[in-house]
Amino acid sequence: MERIPILKMGPYLLVTIQVDMHDRLALALQEDLTERIASTRAHGVLIDISSLEIVDSFIGRMIGNIAGMSKVLGADTVVVGMQPSVAITLVELGLSLKGVRTALNVERGMDLLRASLEGADEEYGGSSPEA
Amino acid sequence: MERIPILKMGPYLLVTIQVDMHDRLALALQEDLTERIASTRAHGVLIDISSLEIVDSFIGRMIGNIAGMSKVLGADTVVVGMQPSVAITLVELGLSLKGVRTALNVERGMDLLRASLEGADEEYGGSSPEA
Numbered sequence: 001m002e003r004i005p006i007l008k009m010g011p012y013l014l015v016t017i018q019v020d021m022h023d024r025l026a027l028a029l030q031e032d033l034t035e036r037i038a039s040t041r042a043h044g045v046l047i048d049i050s051s052l053e054i055v056d057s058f059i060g061r062m063i064g065n066i067a068g069m070s071k072v073l074g075a076d077t078v079v080v081g082m083q084p085s086v087a088i089t090l091v092e093l094g095l096s097l098k099g100v101r102t103a104l105n106v107e108r109g110m111d112l113l114r115a116s117l118e119g120a121d122e123e124y125g126g127s128s129p130e131a
Numbered sequence: 132m133e134r135i136p137i138l139k140m141g142p143y144l145l146v147t148i149q150v151d152m153h154d155r156l157a158l159a160l161q162e163d164l165t166e167r168i169a170s171t172r173a174h175g176v177l178i179d180i181s182s183l184e185i186v187d188s189f190i191g192r193m194i195g196n197i198a199g200m201s202k203v204l205g206a207d208t209v210v211v212g213m214q215p216s217v218a219i220t221l222v223e224l225g226l227s228l229k230g231v232r233t234a235l236n237v238e239r240g241m242d243l244l245r246a247s248l249e250g251a252d253e254e255y256g257g258s259s260p261e262a
Contacts, residue, residue: 003182004182005179007145008237018135018136018147018150019149050138105138106145110140
């Protein structure tokens, strides 16, 4: 079970990160996800990190990479479900998840993606206030 | 991170099982899930097992329990994403996931829940053919 499942929900892909990430798993996820974006023509990627109690620079970079790759393939990335303590630590450490948008939960993340899809091509990019 | 996240998507709750289940984790999941069903008044529960390569009698029983509890709280349960090899093994072992409906993927599972919600109170129960 060393593979993180990617769930398709309408035009979005949902990834729930529950296990400790290591190099190989992160690489496998990037590969799987880019393939799935291509094959499903997804417009958005939601990464749920609600079960992560620690987000270190490795995971931060991985999320940034995923967001970058998705962008190139035409999909926006939203990180959802961040625990308050994680948010505090990120800010204190000066890790900013640049280029990645965040939302409180999956539903708000979907709203965000929907909104940016509707107002597409006008302006997006950068981390905007959620919902 | 010894807690399986439960994601709310509209009137449904989504649980993705990625890690090896053990007693305590299964109990915690049952507790969390029943609480969430009560607090969100969810109409359905989707359990994604696409990353499980083995479904033994323990997991089968846990899924059965969850389905039973959800039912009492007014929510239907659909198991989604079962790998073909798992389906083969289940049938060969005579484990039937009684009282639990299955669907090929999350989207079909949602369709199934939606259909049973619309045609509610008429007839459901038992494992019906998906989608």
